[in-house]
Amino acid sequence: MPVSTLRLDLASLASVREAAERIRADHSRLDLLINNAGGIRPRYAVTGDGFESTFATNHLGPFAFTGLVLDLLLAVPGSRVVTVSSIGHRRGAIDFDDLHFAHGYRYTHAYFQSKLANLMFTYELDRRLSATGVSTVAVAAHPGNARTEFGREMPLPVRVLMRPRLRLLTWWLMQSPQKAALATVRAAVDPDVRGGEYYGPPGRAQYTGYPTRVTSTPLSHDAAAQRRLWEESERLTGVAYPLGEPVPGTTS
Numbered sequence: 001m002p003v004s005t006l007r008l009d010l011a012s013l014a015s016v017r018e019a020a021e022r023i024r025a026d027h028s029r030l031d032l033l034i035n036n037a038g039g040i041r042p043r044y045a046v047t048g049d050g051f052e053s054t055f056a057t058n059h060l061g062p063f064a065f066t067g068l069v070l071d072l073l074l075a076v077p078g079s080r081v082v083t084v085s086s087i088g089h090r091r092g093a094i095d096f097d098d099l100h101f102a103h104g105y106r107y108t109h110a111y112f113q114s115k116l117a118n119l120m121f122t123y124e125l126d127r128r129l130s131a132t133g134v135s136t137v138a139v140a141a142h143p144g145n146a147r148t149e150f151g152r153e154m155p156l157p158v159r160v161l162m163r164p165r166l167r168l169l170t171w172w173l174m175q176s177p178q179k180a181a182l183a184t185v186r187a188a189v190d191p192d193v194r195g196g197e198y199y200g201p202p203g204r205a206q207y208t209g210y211p212t213r214v215t216s217t218p219l220s221h222d223a224a225a226q227r228r229l230w231e232e233s234e235r236l237t238g239v240a241y242p243l244g245e246p247v248p249g250t251t252s
Contacts, residue, residue, distance in 0.1 A: 010037050010061025011047045013237060020068035030072040032188055035062035035083040044105040051236065052100035054107070058114035063121055064237040071242055073136050081125060081138045082187045085118040087206050090217050092116030094225060096232065117229060119198065119216050124226040126195040128243040137195030141187040144201035144208050146180035175208040183211035
């Protein structure tokens with residue numbers, strides 16, 4: 001089967017809607033959707049929709065796109081939505097009073113917030129899918145620390161650590177893109193994966209290694225915060241999911 005591509009700028013709701021319409025025009029079903037967005041802005045930037053760029057790219061864009069194509073996934077028994085988070089979510093917090101950092105911007109905080117949002121979105125989505133009785137599931141993954149171009153705009157010490165020539169010294173801290181991708185691959189295709197699970201490198205640090213099921217922070221499992229983030233994301237993007245609300249008091 002030939003591979004095809006389409007243009008998608010997750011920082012633009014217009015682009016998200018255009019891409020979703022193209023998918024819907026070309027396909028009647030989707031077996032798998034992988035939301036793999038990892039943008040980070042060293043300097044404060046706002047999108048054309050008025051959202052802080054990192055939050056828009058990493059969370060709001062994938063949230064909107066998933067909602068716009070979800071019915072194509074629901075048409076396929078056992079389909080999956082895999083969203084890629086980060087070990088950085090451990091340092092994240094959701095500031096509902098200032099989601100877009102209008103009152104002070106730190107790029108690390110913006111990134112950590114967006115990656116925490118990825119997990120909260122996954123858990124809330126899976127709970128809503130389960131409550132609806134469909135077989136589609138939502139799963140999360142993280143790559144550990146991958147030696148990629150992700151850090152090209154990071155401070156010099158970080159860029160130095162990510163250089164391939166230092167891999168003999170940083171093997172315990174960084175891993176190849178190919179190995180880092182395995183967590184997402186497992187979340188996508190392992191028949192034993194269940195909805196609401198989270199996969200990444202093993203161990204306490206979860207920096208490197210072959211993927212296994214891992215745990216996320218208690219904050220990521222706050223059901224009330226998950227629902228609030230969901231409702232705010234629907235309001236900001238204008239995308240309402242074709243799903244009922246989960247049973248109050250349930251957790252993921």
